[in-house]
Amino acid sequence: MATIRRRQLIKAGLGLAGLAASSRFSFSLAQQEPIRIGVVLSYSGPYARLGQEITRGMELYLEKVGYQAGGRRIQLLKEDEEADPAVAVRKVRKLVEQDRVNLLSGIILSSSAYGIRDYVHERQIPLIIANAAANGITRERRSPYIFRTSISAWQQHYPMGPWVARNVGKKVFLLALDYAFGKEATAAFKEGFLQAGGEPVAELYTPLGSTDYSAVISRIAAARPEAVHAVLSGSDAVIFLRQFIQFGLNRSIQLAVSGEVTDENVLEAIGDAALGAKSADHWVYTLNNSANREFIRAYRQKFNAVPNHFAVRGYDAMQFIVDAINTVQGDLSNRQRLLGAIESAKIISPRGFVQMDPETNNVTQHVYAREVARIDGVLTNRLLADLGTIRDPGK
Amino acid sequence: MLLLLLTQLLNSLAFAMLLFLLALGLSLIFGVARVVNLAHGAFYLLGAYLGLALGASLGSFWLVLLLVPLLVGLLGVLVERFLLRGLHGRELEQVLVTIGLGFILADLLRAFFGAAIRSVPPPAELAGPLFLGSFIYPKYPLFVLVMGVLLFLLVRLLLARTPFGVQVRAVTADPGMASTLGIQPARVSLLTFGIGTALAGLGGVVGAPMIALAPGLDAQMTLFALIVVVIGGLGRIEGAFWGAILVGLVDGFGRLFLPQLAMFLIFALMALVLALKPEGLLGRRLA
Numbered sequence: 001m002a003t004i005r006r007r008q009l010i011k012a013g014l015g016l017a018g019l020a021a022s023s024r025f026s027f028s029l030a031q032q033e034p035i036r037i038g039v040v041l042s043y044s045g046p047y048a049r050l051g052q053e054i055t056r057g058m059e060l061y062l063e064k065v066g067y068q069a070g071g072r073r074i075q076l077l078k079e080d081e082e083a084d085p086a087v088a089v090r091k092v093r094k095l096v097e098q099d100r101v102n103l104l105s106g107i108i109l110s111s112s113a114y115g116i117r118d119y120v121h122e123r124q125i126p127l128i129i130a131n132a133a134a135n136g137i138t139r140e141r142r143s144p145y146i147f148r149t150s151i152s153a154w155q156q157h158y159p160m161g162p163w164v165a166r167n168v169g170k171k172v173f174l175l176a177l178d179y180a181f182g183k184e185a186t187a188a189f190k191e192g193f194l195q196a197g198g199e200p201v202a203e204l205y206t207p208l209g210s211t212d213y214s215a216v217i218s219r220i221a222a223a224r225p226e227a228v229h230a231v232l233s234g235s236d237a238v239i240f241l242r243q244f245i246q247f248g249l250n251r252s253i254q255l256a257v258s259g260e261v262t263d264e265n266v267l268e269a270i271g272d273a274a275l276g277a278k279s280a281d282h283w284v285y286t287l288n289n290s291a292n293r294e295f296i297r298a299y300r301q302k303f304n305a306v307p308n309h310f311a312v313r314g315y316d317a318m319q320f321i322v323d324a325i326n327t328v329q330g331d332l333s334n335r336q337r338l339l340g341a342i343e344s345a346k347i348i349s350p351r352g353f354v355q356m357d358p359e360t361n362n363v364t365q366h367v368y369a370r371e372v373a374r375i376d377g378v379l380t381n382r383l384l385a386d387l388g389t390i391r392d393p394g395k
Numbered sequence: 396m397l398l399l400l401l402t403q404l405l406n407s408l409a410f411a412m413l414l415f416l417l418a419l420g421l422s423l424i425f426g427v428a429r430v431v432n433l434a435h436g437a438f439y440l441l442g443a444y445l446g447l448a449l450g451a452s453l454g455s456f457w458l459v460l461l462l463v464p465l466l467v468g469l470l471g472v473l474v475e476r477f478l479l480r481g482l483h484g485r486e487l488e489q490v491l492v493t494i495g496l497g498f499i500l501a502d503l504l505r506a507f508f509g510a511a512i513r514s515v516p517p518p519a520e521l522a523g524p525l526f527l528g529s530f531i532y533p534k535y536p537l538f539v540l541v542m543g544v545l546l547f548l549l550v551r552l553l554l555a556r557t558p559f560g561v562q563v564r565a566v567t568a569d570p571g572m573a574s575t576l577g578i579q580p581a582r583v584s585l586l587t588f589g590i591g592t593a594l595a596g597l598g599g600v601v602g603a604p605m606i607a608l609a610p611g612l613d614a615q616m617t618l619f620a621l622i623v624v625v626i627g628g629l630g631r632i633e634g635a636f637w638g639a640i641l642v643g644l645v646d647g648f649g650r651l652f653l654p655q656l657a658m659f660l661i662f663a664l665m666a667l668v669l670a671l672k673p674e675g676l677l678g679r680r681l682a
Contacts, residue, residue, distance in 0.1 A: 048510035211606040214406035215650035222399040238607040246533040248524035269514040
């Protein structure tokens with residue numbers, strides 16, 4: 001009896017599933033195939049948190065538009081970059097060859113962006129980079145198929161140089177992680193800083209993933225600068241800030257750092273001791289525009305947490321993609337038209353007005369000076385000054 | 396310049412004491428149980444995260460400092476009794492079990508506490524800097540430094556003067572002979588494993604305010620502890636102590652003067668010791 005009942009149940013279930021499948025089939029025929037977007041981000045390893053935040057932003061925007069663009073459904077296919085360029089190449093090939101995605105997005109590491117560049121270029125699959133900041137991606141290694149909607153290292157740090165020289169101090173200690181982003185960011189800061197009459201008192205590069213910054217702190221204390229410009233991220237930023245405060249350096253030396261250092265994820269680990277630290281970035285929690293207010297409200301409501309610039313980067317990558325698909329009315333068969341639509345896209349982002357630069361394929365946007373503050377009970381950054389619309393020169 | 400060197404000397408020694416806590420546990424366990432415990436860093440991480448969680452609910456750093464090593468040590472006892480005891484004498488299998496255990500612990504911690512970087516503030520009494528004229532130094536590393544030295548002296552005294560210490564030394568020297576003298580190597584091994592893992596847990600609690608907590612730290616700490624015992628010599632607490640100080644100094648001053656080469660210098664030191672004195676600087680030559 002029991003077995004019969006089970007068989008009947010299975011049959012009924014299969015029937016129902018078949019019904020569901022066939023009805024979905026006819027539905028999708030009427031509506032066309034969904035547009036498939038392959039997303040490659042780190043979901044494990046040291047940058048797992050970044051991948052999570054960018055994905056949150058992407059999904060938040062897609063929910064806002066009901067996962068629809070140009071009259072077609074949008075489907076995200078997520079793959080783990082594992083903070084490893086070799087893995088990124090493998091995952092991109094899989095998405096293109098096996099899953100036949102129409103577009104690619106994501107990419108945390110600049111080395112991953114360089115790694116997949118030639119393949120993406122040859123296969124002519126449009127790629128919207130949502131994070132990787134190395135200048136070269138939209139300069140000497142530029143491709144007509146690759147766009148960056150986040151920011152270049154130069155763009156983020158160059159405008160901070162003159163601002164620090166005028167508003168914080170002329171004697172600055174330069175500290176950065178010893179890899180491409182740290183060096184490009186420091187070079188860009190220095191370029192603007194020297195032009196405005198600043199004098200770097202020392203330049204120090206430390207290895208990625210250090211557990212102890214006390215040696216660096218000792219060097220800073222001995223150099224007696226007015227401020228420190230640090231380009232660090234993740235656990236490096238947390239350990240540096242914590243020890244900087246433990247040594248009491250925050251009483252005599254100002255922090256004027258990369259936006260990565262005072263990212264809300266880092267602040268969450270540091271607490272109030274980071275109050276007052278200044279930074280340059282392309283998004284600020286207190287930006288008073290309706291897109292930002294809406295983004296913050298939606299993010300806080302869904303995740304019950306403080307948003308950050310990584311979520312904004314994910315949100316905007318999808319906004320650019322959806323905007324371009326709308327322009328071509330969901331018809332991706334003509335690739336040149338699609339590329340043209342991305343090149344001329346302008347969006348109203350939580351970071352303000354953002355526009356693709358058709359010459360470099362890198363977005364032109366505002367960069368802001370910010371300061372760590374407690375607002376509405378959350379630890380975040382407040383706007384100090386708009387440093388203007390910044391365009392990456394592309395060479 | 397002199398102040399810079401003095402500051403860095405203290406920094407290096409404080410970090411060395413953290414390494415000593417780890418290496419001491421690793422070394423004791425190896426001496427008695429003959430197991431290279433590659434889950435040691437995971438026990439450190441467990442201690443640190445437990446400290447974070449308990450610190451938030453209990454509100455007292457000192458209570459956490461007492462409680463967490465007990466909890467981690469208890470887990471160590473259970474691991475020895477139910478995972479390693481059955482594999483007695485089969486070293487390769489034991490090492491593999493500890494590697495697997497390390498992965499499982501680290502992944503469970505990641506699943507529970509997430510991938511975000513966490514950091515624990517020092518207790519209010521030890522927060523902020525100490526002013527000695529023109530010399531400014533944070534209180535917390537000084538506390539770690541003093542605690543490490545006291546612990547070294549205490550463990551040394553315990554090993555030299557107490558019956559349990561004598562038993563540990565006897566089993567380390569020759570388990571067969573020790574058991575004919577009425578010592579139960581199994582019991583000594585169980586307790587030692589518990590003490591060793593408790594020390595790793597203590598390291599986690601003490602280290603958390605100095606360095607941040609993040610996935611991946613377990614592998615880094617296991618590596619540091621292994622380097623220290625290879626340099627200092629396995630199975631002797633003096634080896635762990637002086638080995639930790641040497642590694643701490645090379646690491647600290649390496650970072651100060653040659654930041655790009657800091658990690659290389661440590662490995663170079665290890666290679667040098669292995670080439671000239673394979674049993675470690677204070678190790679015993681194994682027959």
